Amino acid sequence: MPHRLCRALCDSLNVAGASMSLLTHTEARQVLCASGADALRVEELQFESGQGPCMQASEYGSPVVCLDPGEYLSQWPVFGSRLREELPHVALLLALPLTPANTRQPIGAIDLVRHTPWCHGEDPLPAASAAARAVAGILLRRSLQHVGGAQPLPWEPAEMIDAHWGRAQRAAGRLAARRDIDITDALALLRARAFATGRPLPQVCTDLLDELEG
Template identity: 40%
Template sequence: MTADAMRAARQVRDALTGVAPQDLPRRLCTAVCRALGADGATLSLLTDTPARQLLGASDSTALLLEEIQFTVLEGPCITAAADGEPVTVQDLRHEPTPWPLFGASMREQLPEVEAVYAFPVYFGDYVLGSMDVLGLSGDTLNEDTLAQGTHVAEVVATALMKVRALLLTGGENPAWEPTDMVRAHWSDTRRAIGVEASRQEVSREDALALLRARAFLTGRTLADVTADVLGRPPGAK
């Protein structure tokens, strides 16, 4: 590990000192941004599965990045989690991506974002989730900083391991804050899938596909469509 990589990893580690478990996702996202010089960051678990759980986002732009990938079921975050390798996209505004729906949605909804860097988060040999970093310019992370990102992702994994009980308890809703974010990206989506499956008399997999198609066709997020199905504002109790 280079001195720079050690410094970035140490910076994230130091930022977590004394942080309460429920505040860990948000503090991690903020620390990752500062350590890597990025414009936004997100964390998610089980990223490439239907049980995906959003842990935290640094700001509204980063949150929308995750909502887009969650809605269209493709993007660098999902690929990094599925393949177990970092994924770099440095010219979203002009260059085609391997994910046509993701690329089109980003250019329409987040035209200010030019680069996305996704890092798998490993627990031992298993990829438990991913860390997304976004940039408003194509050179937000250079080659050295990309190497730092891999080590920072290791620090993130270590931090999450220390509070793994919170990931596995809390009943139907994961025991993370903020509650509205958890609800919109976890329990509400599952409830809406059940409602749609019953209405349309289709499987849960087909119901999720219908909800995603509705979101994409209307230019809305899956969380918004979910709220419509459940008859309440996104994140409302």
């Protein structure tokens, strides 16, 4: 279902990629899907840096539109520098809170990625915001019993959800126990290792788990 929703967002909103996550601005963040490599890397960079448009949209409940790549650097220096380095062809990001109808608290966020700017005078926000509200309602109905739980959501592809949530949680837990620190500090260390090596956080977590469990 998450992949069908991402494909529908791409087709209806004329974007190159879409991704969605739950509890986006928290340490319990779960990536549900990404429609392509660019959308997935944008998600990863935001989780690795702890900053970015979808984090802001999820925390404050308002859309975030980045029409100029320079905005990435000024608002989110760490995320922005890596985005420009790894994905220089991304011309526009639009992050939308996943806020179900009749509620004020987002349950997550959607990221939309474009390789070309929108045309002059084009306003994507009304349609995109309406789509995000519809998606939020669907996700809430299908995931309410699992949100914030100890297990990843039971959706396909399970491997991707585990890589971008389960492994990070397990790796942070093992590292915290080994160094006698809390989970937040352990996750910060894993994020720092990902940025220092230029490798995605899921790979760093997989390597650590292999090392500790090998």
